Amino acid sequence: MAKIDDVARLAGVSKGTVSNVFSQKRPTSKTVREKVLQVSRELNYVPNHIARSLVTKKTMAIGLTIPHGNFFFSVFHNQFINGVVLEASIYGYRVLLDMIPVEEVKTPSLASYPIDGAIVLGPTEEDERIDLLHQNQVPFVTVGKIINEGLYDATTVNNDNDQIMRDICDYLVGFGHRNMMFLNAGRHSTVSIERTEGFVRALQEHEIELQPHMVHYKPGIHSDQYMTYGYDETIRILGERKERVTAIIADDDRTAFSVMNAINELGYSVPDDISLFVICGDLSMMHQVTPSLTGMDLQPSELGAQSVKQLMHKLGVLEGEYPDNCIVSSTIIERSSCSPVYSRNESVST
Amino acid sequence: MAKIDDVARLAGVSKGTVSNVFSQKRPTSKTVREKVLQVSRELNYVPNHIARSLVTKKTMAIGLTIPHGNFFFSVFHNQFINGVVLEASIYGYRVLLDMIPVEEVKTPSLASYPIDGAIVLGPTEEDERIDLLHQNQVPFVTVGKIINEGLYDATTVNNDNDQIMRDICDYLVGFGHRNMMFLNAGRHSTVSIERTEGFVRALQEHEIELQPHMVHYKPGIHSDQYMTYGYDETIRILGERKERVTAIIADDDRTAFSVMNAINELGYSVPDDISLFVICGDLSMMHQVTPSLTGMDLQPSELGAQSVKQLMHKLGVLEGEYPDNCIVSSTIIERSSCSPVYSRNESVST
DNA sequence: CCGAAGTATTAAACCGGTTTAAACATCACG
DNA sequence: CGTGATGTTTAAACCGGTTTAATACTTCGG
Missing domain, CATH: 1.10.260.40 (lambda repressor-like DNA-binding domains)
Structure with a gap:
């Protein structure tokens, strides 16, 4: 060369x-x-890009750390990544994937990170990735609330999870549902914690008593039940315990499909007997299936783009004032998996 | 610092x-x-990672170029990426995403690539990305056949697309289907070309005459019909032209859902009237939906891992002889969306 | 026509590591 | 005690660019 x-x-x-x-x-x-x-x-x-980086102290790359496991990530992640890559390319930045198999976080990689900044998706309560970045003085933005904000000079991009749960509950309660079951994501991420809190609060507002069967967390990614979570819980609660749940809120579309399976198996149908709401899923696919699934549009791609923007501000690439936190709006996409509780009776009387 | x-x-x-x-x-x-x-x-x-790279001439990162557009990629891509990231981490390599918005390929980025090698997913007939890598002397592995192999000292990882189409046709013809429709992926990727060739060959073997309505290509990602491709073609061929197609092979699950929509709308049902086969989709999801979808397991994650292994050989990280080409096996996962053609009559007679 | 101000160019220092070749130490052996 | 073998450490060169400070060349106002 x-x-x-x-x-x-x-x-x-x-x-x-x-x-x-x-x-x-x-x-x-x-x-x-x-x-x-x-x-x-x-x-x-x-x-030579490297030689240039050495003196300019810019690698023109940002890291993207996604909590993974040995499994795939979802459409949400897809679109998020797309948003990140696309937006980053505008500023001439590349994206380095950092889906650290969790054990390896502990090896401080024996060298500095070849990135100018990082985006941390789905921080957990005690997130080692964040400690590591902070320790290495890598500027970062989290997508999802972070604990101990002050400690890290944190910038966050997020949906308004409290509002989301309130919207969903308002929507379902408006349909007459009062016995709802929420199949949340994993127990550790701050996002899922926020959602549970929001759910509980929304129930209170509607003066619905919170019962133990109403909130569940997805098991860890290495658990045997990871894939069958939705099915398992539905069978357990609706089948064995015979709770008269009329609406189920599933964290993602995969879980929703799994729930639907159980519902069918129990001899019920969606939405006539049970309404099904998906928080985070592939909207286009949810539109195609039968019955089409009602859910929330979280705008993952926009989340990705915004997190890059925030990071660019931190890096001094973008100038001007900017708030430390950015909320991306989310709206309910109404399809046919949710309906009023009395619809069954109606259809019977027809 | x-x-x-x-x-x-x-x-x-x-x-x-x-x-x-x-x-x-x-x-x-x-x-x-x-x-x-x-x-x-x-x-x-x-x-300092950069300073080290400058002299060792190793960035310990590999590039992953995925043909995208402004849209999401699929579960296949997901799992593929997972395979790549996981395998790469074994050798201490990071993964740099290079989903170049196509226009930008032309700007040779004004600097060398900060990567030691690259993996090119889904090469097209005349792939600029490959030319660029070759010109910059970056070793690379393609996933999917590449034209002009010799020119590039190419290494390829691939499924046996010919065999795949033969297996699918054997399977469907075994069920008595003779009027099949193949909704292939985009026209340009070499993989889709191989599949069409395989399909045509398989038809010949079964002495089925190839008709114009039997093969279709997904429109470009920026086209309006990109999302509704499956639906559109099904309505057009089965509805308007009234072709008596009894089996449809869809390239991916998204297309399959879209097809299913059209089938329902036309008053048919899967699999009683029409069998539906998915080549490349999310197996776990295909299992959950009703009817569950029969399809092929392409082992995307394994494709990813193998491509990294090949690349590591090229980089001298892994030693020993290795073949230039690697075929990852694929098997049919039988579920309930395909059945014998006469099943309708049977069920009527019951 | 001179001095000031502005524009292009350059030689040398620098970025933060690795690598080479030589120096130094230690120890064993004859 | 000299010699060689072995094992550690070091000073200096090097990787391939950017940046600084000085220099040369223009232009222009007075």
Whole structure:
């Protein structure tokens, strides 16, 4: 690979000038510029990204840490990543995936991070990733609330989870549902904690007594029940315990499908007997299936884009004032999996 | 941030020694090592990844280029990425996402790639990404056949698309289907080309005449019909043209759902009237829906892992002989969306 | 026509590590 | 005690760019 000295020599100018031609940080005369570019083309020269990073102290890459496991992530993650990558590319930034298999967090990788900043998706209560970033002085933005904000000079992008749960409950209670079951995501992420809190609060507002069967958490990703969570809980609560639940709120579409399976197996149907609400799922797919699924549009792609914007501010790439927190709005997408509780009786009387 | 000189000074040794303590490339005495590590801890020192890369000429990162657009990618991509990230982490490599919004491919990014190698998913017939990598002398592995193999010293990981189509056709013809419709992926990727060829060949083997309505390609990602492709074609062919198609092969689950919608709308049902086969989809979800969908297990995660292995060989990280091409096996996962053609009559007679 | 101000260019220092070649220490052996 | 073998440590060169401070070349007002 040709290097800057080769170009400089052949073009009859100094390294500094060649550098300026490419970085455009200082003006160069047209004559020189064209000569340099011509030589570069002949030599197939491209500035070495690493060498440049070393002195500018910018890698032009941001890290994206996604809590994973040995499993796939969801459509939400997809769209989120898309939002991140697309927005980052606007500022000339690349995205480094950091789906750390949890055990490895403990090895401080024996070297600094080759990134200028990071986006942390779904922080947990005691998140090692955050400690690590903070310790290495990597600026970061979290997507989802973070505990001990002050400690980290934290910036957060989030949905308004409290509002989301209130909206959902208002919607379902408006349909007459009072015995609802919430199949939340994993117990540890702050987002899921916020949602449970929001759910409980919403119930209070509607003067509905919170019962033990109403809130459940998805088991850990390595658990056997991870995939069958929705099915299992539905069978257990509605089948074995015979709770008269009339509406189920599922955290994601996968869980919802699993729930639907159980519902069918129990001889019920959606939405006539039981309404089903999906918080976070693939809207286009939810539209295609039968019955189509009512759910929330969390705008994952927008979450991704906003988190990049926030990070760019932190990095000084974007200027001007900006708030430390950014809330991305979410709206209910009404389809056909939720209906008034009395609809069954109606259809019977018809 | 503390640098190596600081550590060297405080520990009373030379830079070179400190370097050796961290890189472990040369032995150091226990006394010195402990002193250095102790000082490093006090100073919160971590070797600078960039500086190291500059001289070792290794970034310990590989690029992953996924053809995207402004849209989400699928579960296949998910699992593929997971396979890549997980396998790469074994060798200490990180993954840099390179979902280049197509226009930008043309800007050679004004700097070399900060990666040691790349994985190209779904190459197209004339793939600019490949030309670019080749030109920048970045070793790469493609997932999916590549045209002009020889030109690029190419290594490929792939499913046996010919065999896949043959298996599917054998399966469906075994059920008595002879009028099948194949809703393929986009026209440009080499994978989709291979599949069409395989399909045509399989039809010949069964002495079924290929008719124009039997093969379709998904429109471009920016097209209005991208999302409704399955629905549109089904309505057009089965509804308007009244072709007596008895089986539909859909490239992905999204398309399959869309097809199912159309089938229902036309007053048919799956699988009684029409069998539905999904080539590439989310198996767990396909299991949950009603009717559950029969499809192929392409082992995306394994494809990802294998492509990393191949790349590691190219980079000299893994040693020993290895073939230039790697075929990942795929098997039919039988569920309930495909059945014999005469099943309708049977059920009527019951 | 001179001095000031502005524009291009350059040589040398620098970024923070690794690597090389030489120096130094230690120890065993004849 | 000299010699060689082995094992550690070091000073200096190097990786391939950017940046600084000095220098040369223009332009322009008075």
